[in-house]
Amino acid sequence: MHIPKVDVLFGGQYGSEGKGVIAAAMASDYDVHVRVGAPNAGHSFIGPDRKLWKMQTVPVGWCNPQALLIIGRGGLIAPELLRREVEAIADVDPSIYGRLYIDAKCGVLDERFHQQEGGVNGEMHARIGSTGEGVGPAREARISRDPERFRLYRDLADEDVWFAQFEAVDTPRVINTARQSGGKILLEGAQGQGLSLIHGPWPYCTSTDPGPAQLAADVGVPVTALGRIIACMRTYPIRVAGNSGPLNNEIDFNVLSEKLGRPVLEHTTVTGKVRRIAEWDMELAKTCCMLHGPNEIALTFLDYVNPDDEGVDDWTKLSEQSQNYVRHIEDKLRVPITFVGTGGPKLRVLKRYQP
Ligand code: GTP
Ligand code: MG
Numbered sequence: 001m002h003i004p005k006v007d008v009l010f011g012g013q014y015g016s017e018g019k020g021v022i023a024a025a026m027a028s029d030y031d032v033h034v035r036v037g038a039p040n041a042g043h044s045f046i047g048p049d050r051k052l053w054k055m056q057t058v059p060v061g062w063c064n065p066q067a068l069l070i071i072g073r074g075g076l077i078a079p080e081l082l083r084r085e086v087e088a089i090a091d092v093d094p095s096i097y098g099r100l101y102i103d104a105k106c107g108v109l110d111e112r113f114h115q116q117e118g119g120v121n122g123e124m125h126a127r128i129g130s131t132g133e134g135v136g137p138a139r140e141a142r143i144s145r146d147p148e149r150f151r152l153y154r155d156l157a158d159e160d161v162w163f164a165q166f167e168a169v170d171t172p173r174v175i176n177t178a179r180q181s182g183g184k185i186l187l188e189g190a191q192g193q194g195l196s197l198i199h200g201p202w203p204y205c206t207s208t209d210p211g212p213a214q215l216a217a218d219v220g221v222p223v224t225a226l227g228r229i230i231a232c233m234r235t236y237p238i239r240v241a242g243n244s245g246p247l248n249n250e251i252d253f254n255v256l257s258e259k260l261g262r263p264v265l266e267h268t269t270v271t272g273k274v275r276r277i278a279e280w281d282m283e284l285a286k287t288c289c290m291l292h293g294p295n296e297i298a299l300t301f302l303d304y305v306n307p308d309d310e311g312v313d314d315w316t317k318l319s320e321q322s323q324n325y326v327r328h329i330e331d332k333l334r335v336p337i338t339f340v341g342t343g344g345p346k347l348r349v350l351k352r353y354q355p
Contacts, residue, residue, distance in 0.1 A: 001182060002182065003179050003180060003182075004179055004182060004183065004184050004185070004227070005225055005226060005227025005228070006175065006179070006185045006186075006187060006216070006221045006225050006226055006227060007026075007030075007184070007185065007186050007187070007226075007227050007228040007229075007230070008186070008187040008189065008212045008215055008216060008226060008228070008229050008230065009022060009023055009026070009186060009187065009188055009189060009230045009232060009298070010189035010192075010193060010210060010211060010212045010215060010229075010230070010231060010232070010292070010294075011189060011190070011191055011192030011193060011194075011195075011210055011231075011232055012192060012193060012194075012231035012232055012233040012285065012288040012292075012294070012297065013192045013193075013194050013233055013234060013237040013238075013281075013284055013285075013288070014191075014192045014194045014195055014237055014238060014239045014240075014247070015041060015190075015191040015192040015195060015210075015238075015239075015240070016192075016234070016238050016240075016266075016268070016275065017192060017232040017233055017234045017237075017298075017300060018044075018232055018234060018298070018300035018301070018341050018347075019043055019060075019188065019189065019190070019232045020042075020043030020044045020045040020053075020054075020055065020060050021044065021045050021046075021300065021341055021347045021349050022230070022232050022298040022300070022339055022341070022349060023043065023045065023059070023060040023061060023186065023188050024045035024046070024060050024063055024349075025339060025349040025351065026186060027060065027061045027063050027064040027067065027186075028064050029184060029186075030061060030064065030067060030184045030185060030186040031066070031067060031068060031178060031183040031184050031185065032067065032068045032069075032070065032174070032175065032178050032183055032184070032185040032186070033059035033060070033061025033062070033064070033067050033068070033069050033070070033185075033186050033188060034059060034069075034070045034071075034072045034171065034175070034185065034186070034187050034188065034219055035055075035057065035058065035059040035069075035070070035071050035072060035075065035188050035190075036072045036074060036075060036187055036188065036189050036190065036215045036218050036219055037074075037075055037189060037190030037191065037208070037210065037215075037218075038075060038076040038109065038133075038135040038138075038190065038208075039056035039057050039076065039077070039078050039081055039109065039133065039135075039270075040130075040131045040133040040135045040190075040191070040206070040270060041056065041190035041191050041270065042054040042055065042056045042270050043055045043056075043060050043188070043190070044347070045060050045063070045347065046346055046347050047063055047092065048063050048065075048092060048093065049092050052347075055085065056078075056081055056085065056270070057071060057077055057078070057081060057082045057085050058071070058082070058085045058086065058089060058096075058100065059071075059188050060188060061186060061188065062089055062093065062096060062100075065093060065095060067099070068099050068101065068174075068178070069096075069099055069100045069101065070100075070101045070102070070103065070169065070171055070174060070175075070219075071100070071101070071102045071103065071106055071153075072103055072106065072171045072187075072218060072219040073103040073105050073106060073171045073172070073218060073219050073220060074106075074208075074217075074218025074219060075103070075106050075107070075218070076106065076107045076108070076109040076135060076138055076139075077102065077106055077107070077108060077109060077153060077156075078109040078111075078114075078133075079108065079109075079110075079156060079160075079163065080111075082163075083162065086100065097165060097166075100166050101166060101167050101168075101169040101174065102153050102157075102163075102166045102167075102168060102169070103153060103168070103169055103170070103171045103219075104152065104153055104154040104157075104168035104169065104170065105152050105153070105154070106152065106153040107138060107139075107142055107150060107151070107152060107153070108138075108150075108151040108152065108153060108155070108156050109133070109134055109135065109138050110134075110138070110151065112134075113133075113134030113135070113137045113138040113141070114132075114133055114134035115134070116134055116137045117130070117132040117133065117134045117136065117137055118132055119131075119132040119133070119271075120132055120242075120271050120273065124136065125242060125271075126242070126243065127203075127243065128203055128204050128205075128243065128244065128245065129204065129239070129240050129241065129242040129243050129244025129245060130206075131240065131268075131270045131271050132271075133270065135206075135207055136206075136207040138150070139207045139208065153168055154168050171219045171220055172219065172220025172221070175219065175220070175221055179225070185221075187212075187215050187216065187219060187221065189210055189212070189215045190210065191206055191210040192210055193209075193210050193211045193231075193288050193291065193292060194237075194284055194287075194288070195210060196208075196209045196210060196211060197209055199211075199287075199291055201245050201246050204244060204245020204246065205245070211291060211292045212226065212229050212292050212294070213292070228295060228296055229292065229293065229294045229295050229296070230294060230295075230296045230297070230298055230338070230339075231288055231289070231292065231294035231296070231297050231298070231335075232297075232298045232300065233285060233288070233297055233298070233299055233300070234299075234300050234301045234304075235280055235299065235300070235301040235302060235304050235305050235325070236256065236277050236278060236279060236280065236301055236304050237277075237278050237280070237281060237284065238266065238275040238276060238277050238278070239275065239276045239278075240268050240271060240273070240275060240276070241268060241271065241273035241274055241275060241276060242273065244276065247276055247278050248278060248281045248283070248284065249278040249279040249280070249281055250276060250277070250278045251277060251278060251279060252277070253265050253266070253274070253277060256277060256304065260304065260307045261307060262307060264304075280329075282329075282332060285329070285332075285333055286332075286333065289333050289334075289335060294335055295335065295336075296335065296336055296337075296338040296339075297329075297330075297333065297335050297336070297337045297338070298337070298338065298339035298340075298341070298349075299326060299329065299337050299339070299340050299341070300340070300341030300343075300349075301341060301343065302318065302322045302325070302326070302340050302341065302342050302343075303342050303343040303344065304343075305321060305322050305325050306319045306321045306322050309322045309342050310342060310343050310344045311342055311343065311344025311345065311346060311348050312342045312344075312348065312350075313342070313348050313350065314350070315340070315350055315352055318340075318342070322340075326340060326352075336352075336353070337352060338351065338352050338353060339351055339352060340352055
């Protein structure tokens, strides 16, 4: 029997590339969705109830009612946030309780880590534009190997019956077993590779490497098992508000609004502040390809290239300008652009061609 490879979706720039809408567009093709990373990222998409959802913990793939959902091993869960997300999903789809699994070794992002970092009022936000959610201190605590400082999901499930209702699993084994019976798996990464602790503009970076190899390692998938490696990129990359580090070709939303002939302004999903925005940076995209070798790109925000393309639902109906823009990037990076996003109220994503 053919054993499917594991596919991975990751951020190709500084986060907020639209991984949420792409994961939603791919959701029905997968049997198992695994969220990797921490809740310092939020994945927006339009849910089955046609409303806008922002997922910080549960994989966007919950919108496929048949899919198994895993919060993966290397990740962190903020208990109250997880509870709120699950209860909100349950109003739309009560089956969530039976199909959400959490890795026994997923870490717990206790409130005290958040307090330690202080959110957007804290020193880390002022100094490097961190969301201040406490993810960095939690990872430091994990490294301390001190159970007084850091807990795993299995400890939380032992203490609290609400959390105990989700089976504590061994993600590598679940993924491996699913593959052996032909199951298709999508790893949903968070943030963007330009924020890497190792390769990014340290210290203006995050506390891990958001690239596909690290995502796979975090959930115990061997690199030889990876199939489609999809980098999500925006036509206009952003960074979070504040003193968040280098951003080539930076502009401001007034310039973009003038170009588009309508007001545009974006706020960060987690901190709610106005994002920083820039024109397309080919060097950043090339670096992403060099470091991570994506074999596909999902390019969102074509509606920022030409406002007439907002919400367009068919490749052939896109303006010549946007079509050429996509082909130009594809030529330069030598990676096929398999999805494009055109935004609009439905946050439209077009599958350009099947790889
Ligand atoms: P992070 O892991 O937090 O980086 O998440 P993400 O990559 O899923 O991105 P996030 O949802 O934080 O930000 C993307 C934003 O862009 C959201 O507000 C989406 O609603 C919006 N969006 C996604 N695709 C498009 C698009 O093609 N056009 C427009 N105009 N907006 C889009
Ligand atoms: Mg986000």
